Amino acid sequence: MVHIADSHIQSLLLEASWAAKYAGLSERAAIDLVSRNIEKILGIKAKEESRDIVVFEGNPLEFGASVVVSLDGDDKSVMDCWPDAE
Numbered sequence: 001m002v003h004i005a006d007s008h009i010q011s012l013l014l015e016a017s018w019a020a021k022y023a024g025l026s027e028r029a030a031i032d033l034v035s036r037n038i039e040k041i042l043g044i045k046a047k048e049e050s051r052d053i054v055v056f057e058g059n060p061l062e063f064g065a066s067v068v069v070s071l072d073g074d075d076k077s078v079m080d081c082w083p084d085a086e
Contacts, residue, residue, distance in 0.1 A: 017061035030061055050074050 012034050020030030039046050050073040058065035070079045 013060045013065075014063060020061075027059075027061055052079075 013031070016030045016033045017027075019025075019033060020027070025033075038044075052073045053071040054060075054067055055069045056065045057068045067080065067082065069081045071077070072079050
């Protein structure tokens with residue numbers, strides 16, 4: 001698992017937003033640049049029911065948006081939650 005402090009993953013959606021702006025893409029296409037399209041490029045056959053889910057507070061393509069919860073698609077468990085859930 002990649003630790004968020006070890007990479008630039010936190011800016012991935014913002015970078016996708018900039019790329020989409022200059023390429024004239026929709027917000028949906030920008031999100032696909034860093035999600036479903038990666039699977040297509042790498043030839044990964046992901047099952048829809050086992051996809052991980054990330055919920056943002058705010059528009060994930062705008063500066064200041066933050067991850068509120070992320071869920072593991074395989075075992076349906078909470079991987080991260082803010083604020084911490086008890």
